[in-house]
Amino acid sequence: MNDGRSSLQDSARSYTLATAPGRLVAIGHALALARDPVRFLASLPQYADLVKIKLGPWCAYVLCHPDLIRDVGLDDRAFDKGGPFWDKARQAVGNRLASCPHQDHRRQRRLTQPAFRRDRMPGYARIMGTRIAEEMSHWEHGQHMDVPARMHGMAATIAARTIFATQLRRSDITRIQWCIEQFTAGLARHVVLPSGLADTLPTPANRRFRRAKSELRALTERFIAVYRAEVFDRGDLLSVLLAARDDDGSALSDELVTDHLVSFLVAGIETVANTLSWALYLLAIHPDIRERLHNEVDAVLGGRIACYEDLESLKLTRCVVEETLRLYPRWMDEYPCNYCPVCYRWPSGAARCGHLVQSPRSAATRRSIPQTRPL
16 A cells, blocks of 8 residues: 555454554664653554554564454453563562463452452452542642642542551651652563663663562561561552462461462552542643532532442543543553554564554544443
8 A cells, every 4th residue: 555554354344454664773662652652652543454563673563453452352361461571570679460471360469359349349449549539638629739749649548548457657658659769660661671681780770670579579568577476457569468378278378378469559659649640641732621520529429528328420520530540541451562553463574573552532432432330
């Protein structure tokens, strides 16, 4: 085709395939992705439904059509979680719930699922409400603030208090927040840089990454020791993990529990803080939606902090969160190269590739992805 596109076809649909422009020698599109991932990924759907990018020595196909995203997202056996990104991430965080492939996921989920039963949600919501009230007590009309920093601080406190119900010192929460920020930034470099460089280069960033990883494990191990000495259910994630039993009836080792806790801290802070920051930004540039949201909150809550039972009545609030996640997804997921989502084989010469899934900014995405609810 004259525009550089080719076509792929399955039994019912046809899709376009193209290579993203701007590839640099040796590093490919890695620099553009690292500089501004949101802008780079958002630019890809204009080229084709399936866009090839180069990241250093390996290539990937970014899915830009909602039907492809749906097919890959729903068929977790054919499109398992894997590839160079996930392989290197597991070196840093272990083979835990957030990073494990399909064959391990059912067991990992069974061990942690009791922490997410519906009857535990009101308790978590009370912790969130208390922290939100504390945060908002410092807000004043017309005040200028660093929203991402405030949201990270609030999310760090909520995550720490839901994972460790024991009384936390303010210094512990501050340290957890610093560790997660450094660990997440270092993890991003770890999975993008060639193997070994992220760990061996004596750069300040790498030293902060190693220090954050060590301190985070030391903090969690300290809490594990306290909980094991006082055996009772505190209603938090750590209590659930310590009470969990593997298939052979044995308790989880401290190392396994620590890996799970680190994974949940990373997921519970970064994703929540980023989503809240983007949601507030979107409300700031859409005053009509902001006014409707204020009206809903005033009508449902009447000036009090929301509790778990209010969620069903806050319908527009839910829409704002879901639209934020669609427009500014947390990142992208990677799946291994065994299959092409269109024809279940990769184009010639692409046998060693992976593919990345993003959420294109189109209304069709919402129509094609089924609605889901928590347990």
